[in-house]
Structure formats: C-alpha cells, structure tokens
Amino acid sequence: MEHPMAMPSPFPSGSWTPEGSQGSVDTASGSMKWAKPLDWVVAKPTIKQLYIDEKKTLKQVMAIMEIQHNFYATPKMYKSKFKQWNISKSFKPREVLAVLQAAEDRQAAGKASRIVVRGKEVDLDWVKDYIKRKRAKSARVVFGEHFRALNMDIDKMDKVICRTPSPSPQPSLKPPAALSQTEELLHTVSLYINGAFSGGQWFVDRKGCCRSRKGRRGNFFFLDLWDRLDMASNLMDKSEPVDLVNILNPAFVYLNDIIREEDPRSxxxxLGCFEVLRHRGRTDLMGSFLRYTAQLAARILGPEHPHSRIWKHTLAVFLSSASDSNDGAALGHSDFLEQLYFLLLDRYKAQPKRAAELEIGVYNDYCESVLDLKDLETQESTIRRHLATIEADYPPQRASGSAGTLPSCELAFLRHRHATAVKNLCLSQGRFQEAEEAMDSLREHGDWDGALALQNRGDVRLEMGDFEAAEGYFRAASGLVDNHSLFRDEGWIGMVFEKLEEVLERRGQTEEAREVRRVRAERVERLGRERVESETAGRLAEGEGNWMTETRGRLPLLLLRGDDGSG
Known part of the structure; x- marks a missing residue:
C-alpha cells in the first residue's frame, strides 16, 4: 500500500548530496576521510564542470567540493587525477602553434574552422592573443616550416582536430562535460541513492528493513519474477513444448509495481537477473526485459527522473557489452559491474541507519553477477570473509530460517552460497567426503535449507557414480521443495527433478523417470497459467498470505518413499 507521504524523488537531477560520501568528516573522531578511488569516479563530472566549464581555480574547486560535498583531497591528488583524466586549462606551446597553423591552412583553403584539442574547442582569438603575448611569431614560422618539411597531417598532430562548424545546437540542460555511459551510470546511481535517503523516500523501519515510502508490494514479486526468467531461459533450447509467453507475461506485470515503488533493492x-541471462547467452531475453524496464521507468516516473536515467544508462552499457563478444570486452564489463556493486554497497553502508537485509541481499546479487565467474578458490575465500564480517556486524536476533525474518532469510541464502562454494571447490579437488558434508550445516536451519543439503549430497554421489545413493537423496530433497512456499525457487526445483529423472534412467527405472518428467512438465505448465491477482497480491504485501500457496503442486507418492534419503 502506498504511503500517504509518497512522492517522487525529492532532489533535482543535477544535484549531488553529501550523504554517504566516503570523503566526509568522521564526526566521531573529528578526522577527515580522504577520497577513495570510487569517490573520484562519482565526483568526476562535478569536478570537471567546476574546473573546466565554470573555469574555477583549483583552490576554488577544492573549497566547493569540501564545503558542499564533503569531498576531501589534496592539490597533489587533484593534479594526479587531472593528468589521468587528460583535462587541462592550458595548452602546450607546440599545441598552440599547431592550432594556429591549422587555422591558417584552412583559411587559405576558404574553409571555416572549428578546432578541437584534447576534446576541448579552442578559441582562435585567444590563440592569436597568446602568440602576441609570448612574442612567439618567429617561433611559429619556424615550426610551420618544420611541419611542411615533414609533410605531416596537421589534423593529427597533438590531437588537433579541425572541423567545419555545425549549426548552433539547441540549448540543453545536460552537463556539458562529456562522460562515458559507465561514468554516467555510476554518477547517477550515487546521486539517486544519496537523494532517496536524504529526502526521506527510503527509510529503515523498526524491523531493520529498508523500504520505500511508495510501498513494498513489488518487493514480494522479486523471486517469482526471477523464477520465470530462469525457467524461460533454461527451456528455450528444450525440445519439450512449453508456453513461454504465458510463463513470461506475469513477469512483465510484476515490473510495473517494482518500478513504480522504487524499492531500494530493485x-x-x-541488474543481477539481467546479468545472469547475459552469462547464459540469452541476450535476446535480457534485451527484451531490459528495454521494457527502461521504457517503463520513463513512462511511469518521467524520462528525467534519476531512476529512469539509471535504466537508460544500464540499457546502453549492457547492449554495448552484448554487441562486443571478445574476451577483453567481457572482462571490462565484469570489472565495471564489480565497481557498480561496490558503489551500491558503499552507499548503503554509509547511511546513518544501516539495513542488514539490504546489504546482504545486494551482496548476493553481486555474487550472482560477478563473483560466480571467478575461480572457485576466490569464490570460497571471498564469501567466507564477507560472511564473517556480516555475522560480526549483525548478530542474529531471531532464529535463522524464519520465513518472516528477512535478514535471517538473506543470511541463510549467503550461508548456502558459501556452502555451495565449498562443495564445488572440494569436488574440483576430488575431496568427495568433504564435498558431501559441506552443506550439512544448513539442515539445522529448516526444511528449505535441508532440501539444499540433501540435493548437495545427491550431486556428490552422482559425481562419484553412486546412482542408488544419489536417487535416495534427490527423492528426499524433492519431498521438501514445497515446504517453504514463500521462497519457492522453481528453477532449483526443476533442477532437482531433472537430476532425479537422470538417476532413475541410469538405474533402468524408466516408468518412474517418465512420471518425474510428467510432474516437472506440469509444474512448468502451471507456472504459465498463474496470474497476478491484485487482491491477493495486496494481501501478500500486507503479510496476510501468499498467492503462490494456492497453486502448490502435490508430488506423487513415488517421490516421497523416505524422508531420510532412503529408497
């Protein structure tokens, strides 16, 4: 339900509020925190506009950044960044001479001149005044003769570009500093998060959940939306007939609430959903949903709303990456995503009141999008360290695995992710017993986690060629898949059924394998028939029920022979 104080983001698109900046003053200790690499990325457009476009001195820029943005850096740091960014107010004498020579050559050819050096247009009157002041006319002649003697292309010297002037452009409110799409995205995300918190649109409630004042109904659709994308992407190459349109249609419906409410996690x-589709090579499916999301945000919130601009830049970044399939581009895209997720986590953690469920959830999204592509040892060690930090920062207040305790559920997902990383690492090293035991600790957290632990043992036995034991574990896991309906993961459930079907086929139990296939197909078909009913969705948003429980499937008895993994 929408909060009566709901409102659009209360900050202008070009502002940058100081909340969350890592270059801020530590009020507890009274010491300054110098700008970190990520802070420079976010502040770059503001600094360039002040220094280049508004022609302020370095001292003035530093004062503005400190007072208005809590951004602290030394003159040496600024100059180092200016060199790295290739921005400068002055030109080298050689560049000045090259500019004047180019202008004279084009004037002799009867061409109007618009000359650009290092991305910045040059005022020819200023160049002439400079020559007079420096009394460098003789030097100009000497250099000019030198250029002609070498028969060099003046347009390419010292990054001097000569163009015929275009018609005067229409006035624009966009920042004049040219930024890449990735820089625009990082900058806009930082503006958006800081503005949403400082303006009161996002707040942390008494349960420690970070919410939007526009409502939270869309938040409850996250998992089912991913279920549908996951299942559709996995079924697109299958020979089995499936109704992909009906499976995916509700996902488009969910996006309306998700975009309208601007939930902090959305x-x-x-982003993680779309990136996983990209990993799987489903750029067609990713592109369709990403375009729709960007168009939907512009229609609901307005094209200049920060959230709309975020999706506009995200679409451009993803489509650019999808069109360039070489390894270097893929590495660059992964590095950028890692930077983006670290920026998100950095800004969320910097708020006066932190939200465990949000931070853990975003870290899980980072793992899906970026960390899962790294080597197994890096995955295991990274998640282990982060899990230890989270558990130290947020000691559990309720029993883990409680369906109504979002932080505990997010923490359970992170524990499962670490256990999976341990299992995969042990399997790759042939340490089967350790791999088999890797996820047993999850069983104490409830039926859902217990099913994951059983599935893990089945995976290990399948890898070892022990099909009888694998069958028992997959049967036991199948019997628990619907016990935790609020967090039903149809993609995972389908995988368990598929593996059970595989071991049954290997053991010659063809009829039972066919029955498992039928159950799996029924679940897919039922998912395609489900519709989002506004009334039941509204009750779900208020915590009164779960519309998914009405369509829970019943497994045939042959899948439930034993509850301890026995056949």
Whole structure:
C-alpha cells in the first residue's frame, strides 16, 4: 500500500548530496576521510564542470567540493587525477602553434574552422592573443616550416582536430562535460541513492528493513519474477513444448509495481537477473526485459527522473557489452559491474541507519553477477570473509530460517552460497567426503535449507557414480521443495527433478523417470497459467498470505518413499 507521504524523488537531477560520501568528516573522531578511488569516479563530472566549464581555480574547486560535498583531497591528488583524466586549462606551446597553423591552412583553403584539442574547442582569438603575448611569431614560422618539411597531417598532430562548424545546437540542460555511459551510470546511481535517503523516500523501519515510502508490494514479486526468467531461459533450447509467453507475461506485470515503488533493492536485484541471462547467452531475453524496464521507468516516473536515467544508462552499457563478444570486452564489463556493486554497497553502508537485509541481499546479487565467474578458490575465500564480517556486524536476533525474518532469510541464502562454494571447490579437488558434508550445516536451519543439503549430497554421489545413493537423496530433497512456499525457487526445483529423472534412467527405472518428467512438465505448465491477482497480491504485501500457496503442486507418492534419503 502506498504511503500517504509518497512522492517522487525529492532532489533535482543535477544535484549531488553529501550523504554517504566516503570523503566526509568522521564526526566521531573529528578526522577527515580522504577520497577513495570510487569517490573520484562519482565526483568526476562535478569536478570537471567546476574546473573546466565554470573555469574555477583549483583552490576554488577544492573549497566547493569540501564545503558542499564533503569531498576531501589534496592539490597533489587533484593534479594526479587531472593528468589521468587528460583535462587541462592550458595548452602546450607546440599545441598552440599547431592550432594556429591549422587555422591558417584552412583559411587559405576558404574553409571555416572549428578546432578541437584534447576534446576541448579552442578559441582562435585567444590563440592569436597568446602568440602576441609570448612574442612567439618567429617561433611559429619556424615550426610551420618544420611541419611542411615533414609533410605531416596537421589534423593529427597533438590531437588537433579541425572541423567545419555545425549549426548552433539547441540549448540543453545536460552537463556539458562529456562522460562515458559507465561514468554516467555510476554518477547517477550515487546521486539517486544519496537523494532517496536524504529526502526521506527510503527509510529503515523498526524491523531493520529498508523500504520505500511508495510501498513494498513489488518487493514480494522479486523471486517469482526471477523464477520465470530462469525457467524461460533454461527451456528455450528444450525440445519439450512449453508456453513461454504465458510463463513470461506475469513477469512483465510484476515490473510495473517494482518500478513504480522504487524499492531500494530493485535496481541491484534486476541488474543481477539481467546479468545472469547475459552469462547464459540469452541476450535476446535480457534485451527484451531490459528495454521494457527502461521504457517503463520513463513512462511511469518521467524520462528525467534519476531512476529512469539509471535504466537508460544500464540499457546502453549492457547492449554495448552484448554487441562486443571478445574476451577483453567481457572482462571490462565484469570489472565495471564489480565497481557498480561496490558503489551500491558503499552507499548503503554509509547511511546513518544501516539495513542488514539490504546489504546482504545486494551482496548476493553481486555474487550472482560477478563473483560466480571467478575461480572457485576466490569464490570460497571471498564469501567466507564477507560472511564473517556480516555475522560480526549483525548478530542474529531471531532464529535463522524464519520465513518472516528477512535478514535471517538473506543470511541463510549467503550461508548456502558459501556452502555451495565449498562443495564445488572440494569436488574440483576430488575431496568427495568433504564435498558431501559441506552443506550439512544448513539442515539445522529448516526444511528449505535441508532440501539444499540433501540435493548437495545427491550431486556428490552422482559425481562419484553412486546412482542408488544419489536417487535416495534427490527423492528426499524433492519431498521438501514445497515446504517453504514463500521462497519457492522453481528453477532449483526443476533442477532437482531433472537430476532425479537422470538417476532413475541410469538405474533402468524408466516408468518412474517418465512420471518425474510428467510432474516437472506440469509444474512448468502451471507456472504459465498463474496470474497476478491484485487482491491477493495486496494481501501478500500486507503479510496476510501468499498467492503462490494456492497453486502448490502435490508430488506423487513415488517421490516421497523416505524422508531420510532412503529408497
């Protein structure tokens, strides 16, 4: 339900509020925190506009950044960044001479001149005044003769570009500093998060959940939306007949609420969904949903709303990456995503009141999008360290695995992710017993986690060629898949059924394998028939029920022979 104080983001698109800046003053200790690499990325457009476009001195820029943005850096740091960014107010004498020579050559050819050096247009009157002041006319002649003697292309010297002037452009409110799409995205995300918190649109409630004042109904659709994308992407190459349109249609419906409410988790979650589709080579499916999301945000919130601009830049970045399939581009895209997720986590953690469920959830999204592509040892060690930090920062207040305790559920997902990383690492090293035991600790957290632990043992036995034991574990896991309906993961459930079907086929139990296939197909078909009913969805948003429980499937008895993994 929408909060009566709901409102659009209360900050202008070009502002940058100081909340969350890592270059801020530590009020507890009274010491300054110098700008970190990520802070420079976010502040770059503001600094360039002040220094280049508004022609302020370095001292003035530093004062503005400190007072208005809590951004602290030394003159040496600024100059180092200016060199790295290739921005400068002055030109080298050689560049000045090259500019004047180019202008004279084009004037002799009867061409109007618009000359650009290092991305900045040059005022020819200023160049002439400079020559007079420096009394460098003789030097100009000497250099000019030198250029002609070498028969060099003046347009390419010292990054001097000569163009015929275009018609005067229409006035624009966009920042004049040219930024890449990735820089624009990082900058806009930082503006958006800081503005949403400082303006009161996002707040942390008494349960420690970070919410939007526009409502939270869309938040409850996250998992089912991913279920549908996951299942559709996995079924697109299958020979079995499936109704992909009906499976995916509700996902488009969910996006309306998700975009309208601007939940703090929505962008990192959807970003992770689209990136996983990209990993799987489903750029067609990713592109369709990403375009729709960007168009939907512009229609609901307005094209200049920060959230709309975030999706506009995200679409451009993803499509650019999808069109360039070489390894270097893929590495660059992964590095950028890692930077983006670290920025999200950095800004969320910097708020006066932190939200465990949001931070853990975003870290899980980071793992799906970026960390899962790294080597197994890096995955295991990274998640282990982060899990230890989270557990130290947020000691559990309720029993883990409680369906109504979001932080505990997010923490359970992170524990499962670490256990999976341990299992995969042990399997790769042939340490089968350790791999088999890797996820047993999850069983104490409830039926859902217990099913994951059983599935893990089945995976290990399948890898070892022990099909009888694998069958028992997969049967036991199948019997628990619907016990935790609020967090039903149809993609995972389908995988368990598929593996059970595989071991049954290997053991010659053809009829039972066919029955498992039928059950799996029924679940897919039922998912395609489900529709989002506004009334039941509204009750779900208020915590009164779960519309998914009405369509829970019943497994045939042959899948439930034993509850301890026995056949």
């Amino acid at each position: 962008f990192p979650f959807l």
